[in-house]
Amino acid sequence: MTAKPVTADIPLSFIITTYNVRPYIERCLTSLAACARAGDRVILVDDGSTDGTAEEIHALMEQSGFAPGVTLTPVLLGSNTMGGVGIAGNVGLYEALSDPDCEAVFFVDGDDWLVPAGFTACRRAFATTRPDILLGNYREYDEGLDSYRTPADSKLWLRRAQQRGEDHIAKRGLALAMIAVPWRKFYRADFLRRHDLRFPEGDFFFEDNPFHWEVCLKAASIAFCDQVLCQHRINRPGQTMASTGIELAAFFDHYATIQASLPSPAEPELEAAALRWLLNNMSWHVERLRSPAQWPYADRAARILASIPETVWQAIEPHFAKSAILPAAAALRRGDISGVANSWLLAEQGRTLSGLQQEVDNLTEQVTGLTLGMNDALRPAIAQTADQVSALFEVQQFQALTSTWAPPPESA
Template sequence: MSSAESTSGRPRLSVVVPVHGVEAYLTTCLDSILAEPTDDVEVVAVDDASPDGCGAILDRYAAHEPRLRVVHLSANAGLGGARNAGLDRATGEYVWFVDGDDWLPPGALAAVRDRLAATRPDVLLIDHAEVFPGNRVVPRPSADALGGQPTPLRLADAPQLLRLAQSACTRIVRRGLLAETGLRFRGGWYEDVAYSHPLLMAADRIDVLERVCYHYRQQPQGRITVTRSDRHFEVFDQYAAVFAAVDAAAGRYDVFRPELFRLMVNHYLVIVGNDSRLPDTARRGFFRRAAEDCRRWLPPGGYPVPGGVAGLKHRLLQRDGYAAWAALRSVHRTLARVRRPGGPTTETAPLPQPVPLTGTETTALPTTPIH
């Protein structure tokens, strides 16, 4: 029996849990992973120099749970660095990254293990649900993402998979693929961008499990999506890494340039248009920097520009038309106040209906927020 397999014959799964400042939620996370007694799952929890009681909670669990190994970092490495530290100590054939404030719904772990054993993919994509305060659960299914195509498959067979959530937590990956490609998490915010897209492009076998196997906690505080900071400029480095991976592939990934470019523009528009992310004094500079990326990475053959207001925003960004964009944003915010008197006016740039690489219309995928 391979060291990467259990006595059940299933591939061994390493669940890497980065932990920082989540004392109130950590036991829920750990219990959801360890609830099922099985020898084919190990948990590598990384205490990322957490300032609260997370380290003590992990040590208490590890004292009674041999499947849990704890890594204590002496200095905060950030989410990407903590995941890398856990990956270094993982021994399973597959790795699943689960954030310390999220959790797995009942039956999810068994479903994932069964699917990995049945199809042995390079990457298994799973559905997730967002859980808001008050326990309001909003599923984010991948329905229609495959268009009826059988799996496992390669990304070239279903490039629309790039439009699913940019989250490492919804991708269970063969650890050998990470070793073969040298793919690691980069430092900085939006670290999932430079991990998730190159991962799918590198995979020869992608499978999709259309079942909610991950609960993503939407906290009112602590998320970068509701944090005003100049650190949102770090998203530019993440997309630079994505296109560097495309450039380094000697043409093999060129087919994905139009879709990656469209996703990048969508993401930049979400960030620049949201009151909760950028300080007002930084908005013009972010817009200008995003316009530079548009000029730098515009695919030689163009890309499918969305229609309507979304398409207008794309064109304004590419032309660095900040004044016109700001006027359009002001009109949008005014209309929002009229429709919702006294309500919030935070704008998230509307995502266009997905368009295939050929430019013809297709069935829209479910909208997944870009974080």
């Protein structure tokens, strides 16, 4: 049941997780300082960084301009924990939720930065109605291309705008369909405590996915605010999202975890939504999966897909009718591991050859440009030299003629 609306602000416990983000952490903290208010708490959990991030944290937290009344709590783990953000995130949750005065939690990635205006708008919306969770919008910053873009789920905000009323099932479905990142959400602390919600821990990455599903499934009230509250950095060195190996098979374990968290008796709509989530992620995986991981990934996929009831499979087929992942997933479901893995290998080789051809074309274009540029630069000199050669040739011709010329004999 949605809590009674109030207008007073709600203090936040910000949980920042960092690992080898020294070039980015200062910007992150400076942007956070522009958003934090007196009564807020900033908990920074460094997961054993080896690039100097941990050594700079104390100084950066003091120098980033946090307002008086903001409590700063650095937690340095000393050595990197297994998996991804799970253990570090749970350490931050323990620190936050152990404080009886903690009323709400907001996660921050150490290489991202907050957008104060959008963040404040989302915070105000959260404080007004105080749902169990509120999801905000964000943008992506591609470091490799030095460009900004909207995330892949941006069209879902139009779906939210078209929703009428406060149908919880519809809002839950929309939240589940959104990208499963923890740092776009405001969480009520008593909601997290009541359900003992934590990230799964293990030797795997992408733990935010099952955490997202459990949070959305347990939330009795969900709100949205279509304001950009942060800029999420992508395509940087060392980032988990750049994975191309067998670590991507963790999604099958996460799918099993998600299935186990679904209400019982099973709701067909949620089972179909979970399978859509898996196939959407597989679509992303196969575009980047490298050959050493393709066979074990296909084997894991085949076992999971074979366990899906036929009614659930039929329910999602129309959604993927135009997708390349559907025939591959159907073949894996039938057990054709070698056929699918070989097709992925051929596709990878094709992408490699295409990339090499593009490099050759680029080099050819550069050489052609250099040649034309050199010709343009040398043309005046060549013309001058040609004029000089022509003049010398004429002089030589004149000298040759004059050397053989003799005056006519005088008359007697």
